[in-house]
Amino acid sequence: MHDLRDLHDVKVPFGPQHPALKEPESFLISLRGEKITSMSVRLGYNHRGIEKACEERTYVQDVYLLERICGICSHSHSTCFVQAVEEIAGLRVPERALYIRSLIGELERIHSHLLWLGVAGHEVGFDTLLMYAWRDREVVMDILVKLTGNRVNYGINTIGGVRRDITADQIQEVLEAVRALEEKTKYYIQVATEEVTFVKRMSGVGVLLPEDAVRLGAVGPTARASGVDRDIRRDDPYAAYARIPFKVPTSTHNDVYGRAVVRLSELMESYQMIRKILKDLPEGPLTVRAPRKVPAGESLSRYEAPRGEDVHYVKSNGTEKPERVKVRAPTLANIQAVSRMLEDRYLADLPIVIAAIDPCFSCTDRLIGVKQEARRKKDTMSWEEVRVSGIRWYRERGIDFSSLNKELERWLG
Amino acid sequence: MKKTRVGKMAACVLRHVFKKPATTRYPFVKSSSPKAFRGKIVFYPEKCVGCKMCMRDCPSGAIEIAQTGEKQFEATFDLSKCIYCAQCVDSCLKKALEFSGEFELARLDRRQCIVTFRAPHQKTP
């Protein structure tokens, strides 16, 4: 018999391209036998340079650009940004617009959490749940396209208000959809809490103790499932949330099961909130006039996205374009906790534990520029330099693609 | 602890054996987009005054307004660049732009993604 203590750690690179990952991300896992001893995360494979691009575009254009940080919490990012700009410009957004923002925000939360439920089902081999959850998610997607004009990247926000009104017919439609979804969600809560394979696979997996959640700065459902009672909608109300009563579901399970319970309970809260929003929807204009040039100033805006707290920082300099935009997407706050959750756990738990924070790696991606002060060397490369250095790198290792390239060119004519 | 059991969804799955599929038969059956859907942008040359506000606000640089004659303008859209945000529609004070429900815009050739709207009499023969 082998003694496990005699085994050396084996380092396994997981990603950046891996069939089990939906987005490119790199995890370096140290394994002892089947158990993970440590794990490190490396970002940077999905960098799109959005923050920098914002500085070269006007505020109006940035709303659409920032909305495209994430396909799932697009409304979160655009609202977070316009809130910051509105604060700097001192705009008083009309009540009706604030209510519509909250409405779309909650609809977005519903579609995101239903999506997550399906993904979680898939990661634990319960694909039936995936199929049914995603089928029912279509109900809310249809509502979103009818209200905003698109299934994702709704484009409802503009600086100073919202771009589209909601009619009495639409209100009826939303209420009907909410009723249907509520029934479905009740059923999924039953499934998630009573289906023995699901409960057993989720319980005790990916444990994050409350003190670790606070120490590692976890946010959103990940933190709330560890009993950390934090929700920006309640703690620092924006849009219409100060006028809508709601509960913040938490759980003390501290594991993946807890995260599922929290998200499902949040769905039930969202339905209740949407009813309240539609009942109280005030009359009035949709926008206030926003200046093209935003006065100099800075602002930090927070938003409770489906995945947790989203933070945007905007600095303006009196021109049409912002001087700096900084985004902290919720996954960036949660990703540190994943390593902790997986310490001393089985490798097989990795996919569901990563999925349980509902990660969005392209939102999270950051680039760190390292200045080599001592060598005074240029630390950036142009596209051409990258290409040339790539070719050289392979040649040095005896791999030459030039003949293959010629062949390809001949082929393509 | 709640009572748990195996096969909680089995009844639901079995019931669906006798139901219609939840998916639609697109593209064999035409699918329509809702009224609010932001699809391909349409340009009305007779309303345009050439202020170019649309060009200025377009996040992706997909529109080009060019003067072709006295008070005559044509618009060129790059459908592969357009993100269908309809900001140009909002920015145009003359209502010369409108979004349509057209969404089947994928083309194999990039050049086919460039569409130009001209005033009717200007159409090249």
Ligand code: SF4
């Ligand atoms: S904003 Fe309207 S009127 Fe002005 S150039 Fe564009 S289409 Fe023409």
Ligand code: SF4
């Ligand atoms: S819909 Fe948006 S991206 Fe397309 S042309 Fe208009 S402003 Fe530009």
